[in-house]
Amino acid sequence: MTAQNQINDYWTGRAPSYAxxxxxxxxxxxxxEAWSNVWAGALPAAPLDVLDVGTGSGQVASILAGLGHRVTGIxxxxxxxxQARSSYGNVDFRLGDAVEPAFADGSLEAVTGRYVMWTLRDPDLAVKNWIRLLxxxxxxxxxxxxxxxDGLQPFYDASVWEALPLAQATDINQTAVVLSRAGLADVTVTPLTAxxxxxxxxxxxxxxxxxxxYLITGRA
Ligand SMILES: C[S@@+](CC[C@H](N)C(=O)[O-])C[C@H]1O[C@@H](n2cnc3c(N)ncnc32)[C@H](O)[C@@H]1O
Structure with a gap:
């Protein structure tokens, strides 16, 4: 079984309690209210075409739709x-890979993802692909x-942890630099104190x- 398949199985099992x-x-x-403020500040004014990657049970995607954006969650x-489909009717939820999303080049104005970077098998490739879609x-x-x-947690096998470049990051700048080296401008890291x-x-x-x-933003 691939690392990605193990990740998918884990999150499917966790989905009811997560939601x-x-x-x-x-x-x-x-x-x-707090997350609406975060996402309203993170993106230009609505309506934008937004892809929420690793959308999980759909909360971020639904908040973005509530702000007036046209949102697809994968x-x-x-x-x-x-879980996402049963909770929220204002988003188009689809099965799709955050690392290689199957959308047309230049078809979006924003890509979002909460709590996803750490669990991507190839965050560098993912961000490069997101830029292409913008x-x-x-x-x-x-x-x-x-x-x-501090290292491994029991919910993923050791082989999965080893396959995830950001899972054991010790500094949020390790995540921010993935956005910078993919070519994004104005990469900014903001602590979410609220x-x-x-x-x-x-x-x-x-x-x-x-x-x-931390909210990390960058511009294509
Ligand atoms: C910690 S959850 C975050 C869910 C949601 N974004 C939130 O803020 O609640 C991580 C999610 O990323 C998804 N995920 C992990 N790797 C993925 C990939 N390559 N493509 C799509 N989703 C992925 C998992 O299935 C899971 O739903």
């Missing part, structure tokens, strides 16, 4: 797509953190610790 966590009623309103885990001046905006700086405050208030998913998350 349930994101839809917790006690923090949902605050989350939607993921390789069928279980995640099932019209001139288009935006790439990703959110991530240094989730596992999200950090919400995580401190409500806590984070089981097995995680509160960590600063």
């Amino acid at each position: 349930e966590y994101q839809l917790q009623p006690d923090r949902l309103g605050d989350d939607i 993921d390789l885990a069928p279980g995640m797509l099932e 019209r001139p001046g288009g935006t790439i905006a990703v959110v991530d953190s240094t989730w596992f700086p 999200i950090h405050a919400l995580d401190e208030k409500y806590g984070v998913a089981p097995g995680h610790e509160v960590q600063m998350q």
Whole structure:
């Protein structure tokens, strides 16, 4: 089984609890407001044609659609797509590879991805392909953190961890440099302090610790 197939199986198995966590009623309103602010600040004004890669259970894609963008969300885990489709009707969710998305060159104005860079098998190739899909001046905006700086976690096999260049990043600039060396201009790293405050208030998913998350943007 390839590393990617193992990743897809893991996220399909995790999908119901992942979606349930994101839809917790006690923090949902605050989350939607805070993340709407993040994505409104990350992208030019709507409406844009946006691709949300590794869309998972669809929360980011739905927030982007709520901001007025035309959004397609792709993921390789069928279980995640099932959750996304059952939760949100305002996005076109499709099975698709974030590393090699099957869309026409120059057909998009923005590519987004939250918590995806760390689990890509080839982040450099992915960002190069995203740039190809963008019209001139288009935006790439990703959110991530240094989730596992201390090494392997049991949810992926060791062989999968070894196949993921950013999974054990110790500095968010290791992610930012992937955007710069792919040729994006104005690469900017912004700590998401409002999200950090919400995580401190409500806590984070089981097995995680509160960590600063970062928005990284660049322009094609
Ligand atoms: C941590 S989840 C993030 C989900 C969502 N973006 C969010 O913010 O909640 C990572 C997602 O990336 C997806 N993924 C990993 N590698 C992928 C790839 N090569 N192509 C598409 N999706 C991928 C997984 O299936 C999973 O849904």
